[in-house]
Amino acid sequence: MPVGAMMAKDSFMVTAGGKTAPGPLFVMEKMWKGFNEESGNWKYTMVMPDGSVFGTTGGKGSANVQFCADCHSAVDDQDHLYFLPKEYRTTSN
Numbered sequence: 001m002p003v004g005a006m007m008a009k010d011s012f013m014v015t016a017g018g019k020t021a022p023g024p025l026f027v028m029e030k031m032w033k034g035f036n037e038e039s040g041n042w043k044y045t046m047v048m049p050d051g052s053v054f055g056t057t058g059g060k061g062s063a064n065v066q067f068c069a070d071c072h073s074a075v076d077d078q079d080h081l082y083f084l085p086k087e088y089r090t091t092s093n
């Protein structure tokens with residue numbers, strides 16, 4: 001992905017009683033080379049349903065979103081992205 005690319009994924013929760021509620025918003029932003037090599041220079045941000053930010057890579061609550069980078073690094077051979085729709089995929093950077 002080029003620098004500045006952003007990916008956002010919404011989510012919802014289902015309780016044991018079958019009720020649903022909004023879940024966190026998951027955001028990835030491609031930063032400049034050297035921002036954070038370990039995360040593939042992706043900035044991970046988790047926004048809670050009330051609008052508060054749980055954490056953002058390299059900023060407030062950075063440790064809270066380390067697990068994002070850890071799991072997404074399993075697919076570092078495809079720019080740390082999992083199931084991006086085929087029409088948005090490229091074979092080069």
Ligand code: HEC
Nearest residue numbers: 007008009026027028044045046067068071081082083084
């Ligand atoms: C245990 C592994 C795991 C963790 C932890 C994780 N993700 Fe993901 N993420 C996935 C998988 C698998 C997908 C693709 C399936 C889907 O969209 O649900 C995905 C998809 C995404 C996408 C859509 C782009 C893509 O790669 O397909 C974004 C954006 C995203 N995650 C952000 C985050 C953020 C932000 C965090 C931390 C708050 C996080 N993820 C934590 C496994 C993980």
